[in-house]
Amino acid sequence: VNGPDVESRIDAAIDSVVPRLRRLVADTEVVPELGFFEYQTSELARECLEELGFSVASGVARTGLVAEVNGSGAGPRIAIMAELDALPAGEGPAPARHMCGHNLQLAILVGVAAAVRAIADRLDGAVRLLVVPAEEMVDIDARLELREQGSIEFLSGKAEFARLGQLDGLSAVLMAHSTTRVEEGDFAVGGTMNGLVSKRVRYLGRSSHAGAAPEHGINALDAALQGLAAINAMRATFRDADRTRVHSIISEGGAAVNVITADVLVEVQVRGATVSAIEDASQAVDRALASGALSVGARVEIDTVAGYLPLVQDASLIEMASRVGSRVLGEGAVRPGVDRGGSTDLGDLSALLPVLQVWTGGVTGELHRSTFALSDFDRAVVAPARVLARSAWELLRDGAALAREVRSRHVARFTIDEYVRYLRREFARKAFDGSAALDWVVGPAAAARPDHSAHPGHP
Ligand SMILES: [Zn+2]
Ligand SMILES: [Zn+2]
Numbered sequence: 029v030n031g032p033d034v035e036s037r038i039d040a041a042i043d044s045v046v047p048r049l050r051r052l053v054a055d056t057e058v059v060p061e062l063g064f065f066e067y068q069t070s071e072l073a074r075e076c077l078e079e080l081g082f083s084v085a086s087g088v089a090r091t092g093l094v095a096e097v098n099g100s101g102a103g104p105r106i107a108i109m110a111e112l113d114a115l116p117a118g119e120g121p122a123p124a125r126h127m128c129g130h131n132l133q134l135a136i137l138v139g140v141a142a143a144v145r146a147i148a149d150r151l152d153g154a155v156r157l158l159v160v161p162a163e164e165m166v167d168i169d170a171r172l173e174l175r176e177q178g179s180i181e182f183l184s185g186k187a188e189f190a191r192l193g194q195l196d197g198l199s200a201v202l203m204a205h206s207t208t209r210v211e212e213g214d215f216a217v218g219g220t221m222n223g224l225v226s227k228r229v230r231y232l233g234r235s236s237h238a239g240a241a242p243e244h245g246i247n248a249l250d251a252a253l254q255g256l257a258a259i260n261a262m263r264a265t266f267r268d269a270d271r272t273r274v275h276s277i278i279s280e281g282g283a284a285v286n287v288i289t290a291d292v293l294v295e296v297q298v299r300g301a302t303v304s305a306i307e308d309a310s311q312a313v314d315r316a317l318a319s320g321a322l323s324v325g326a327r328v329e330i331d332t333v334a335g336y337l338p339l340v341q342d343a344s345l346i347e348m349a350s351r352v353g354s355r356v357l358g359e360g361a362v363r364p365g366v367d368r369g370g371s372t373d374l375g376d377l378s379a380l381l382p383v384l385q386v387w388t389g390g391v392t393g394e395l396h397r398s399t400f401a402l403s404d405f406d407r408a409v410v411a412p413a414r415v416l417a418r419s420a421w422e423l424l425r426d427g428a429a430l431a432r433e434v435r436s437r438h439v440a441r442f443t444i445d446e447y448v449r450y451l452r453r454e455f456a457r458k459a460f461d462g463s464a465a466l467d468w469v470v471g472p473a474a475a476a477r478p479d480h481s482a483h484p485g486h487p
Pocket of ligand 2 (some may be wrong): 163205
């Protein structure tokens with residue numbers, strides 16, 4: 029049996045499930061759920077995989093799913109991954125909405141599952157199907173609560189999958205993600221993404237009657253506003269090449285306008301293209317936040333929680349996906365992926381394993397906005413399913429030579445154990461008491477106005 033025959037078996041298997049994939053997208057679209065709470069979404073994806081004959085492990089990292097296709101030989105294992113979560117909707121009655129296309133990924137994964145199952149006899153290795161919760165770094169308070177309850181340890185689904193051993197022994201991780209960037213067209217490969225750290229910042233002051241006794245209060249909201257203004261003052265110092273981004277919201281800004289606010293919660297994300305850029309900006313942000321506390325004598329507590337590492341995709345996988353993409357979508361349809369200011373927890377995995385995230389069109393509007401919508405099912409789901417399934421075949425055919433090569437060439441930043449230890453170190457709380465005595469350098473006052481005559485020409 030030769031390559032073209034395997035490719036037609038892949039295409040036929042995907043074609044046969046297209047109506048089911050359409051139904052999965054429609055069904056998940058109306059039950060959008062936030063990370064680690066994607067119960068209905070997970071259940072809908074599980075049903076699909078079970079209908080295809082898979083035995084599926086569920087409840088992995090709360091809502092994740094794992095299934096596997098074993099090939100003919102005991103070769104390398106690669107993974108196809110899809111994400112479950114939606115985003116907070118902001119306004120309207122629905123608390124969440126699929127504005128990042130993750131439910132399209134679920135349909136892609138089911139399509140790939142059908143295809144690799146159909147060619148299992150030709151695979152010299154295994155394909156692990158990973159359906160992963162909580163990609164978006166949102167809803168931090170709820171996640172910290174889950175962490176406190178011991179239900180999760182880390183705040184993202186992929187970090188939890190790493191901790192739980194679900195990524196052990198993988199030679200590559202492949203996934204697809206929607207793009208709405210015009211320059212990426214219907215299909216793009218490559219490009220980097222920023223890493224980030226998240227901060228939960230609590231300003232603590234003292235409440236008092238805002239009209240009758242303002243002198244007894246310490247205004248935590250003013251402290252927060254000063255801290256955010258100080259962050260804004262640093263922006264001009266960011267280097268373009270670092271793609272540093274700092275953004276924040278005030279999640280809790282006070283309860284009553286006639287009471288001096290004693291407790292304010294601010295959430296901040298700090299992004300950058302490299303780990304050192306993120307660390308530099310993170311320390312500068314902490315200092316700026318402390319200056320807000322200092323300005324009014326409040327206290328600030330900064331919980332910096334492990335965010336995402338920058339995404340660096342594997343060059344051999346990019347090359348392979350570009351070749352496969354041309355075969356599926358036609359010569360000239362494959363565009364280079366752009367370097368993005370956004371972040372993903374796939375970045376973390378890229379520090380551990382060879383990873384690939386192809387960018388696929390068939391959607392309109394903008395990611396993370398309510399304008400985001402599916403426009404072309406074939407482009408958004410069917411084509412990427414074909415690309416990923418054929419990629420699995422490319423990696424695992426002929427003694428899985430390519431999978432072995434990709435794995436052996438990859439230079440990991442961390443082993444999975446090292447990464448888990450790194451994340452544990454990342455959860456740190458800093459506190460700064462702005463009411464404490466300042467460490468002034470005190471000396472004699474100047475006797476008179478400084479004499480500028482020594483510097484003629486100085487105004
Ligand atoms: Zn997103
Ligand atoms: Zn996304």
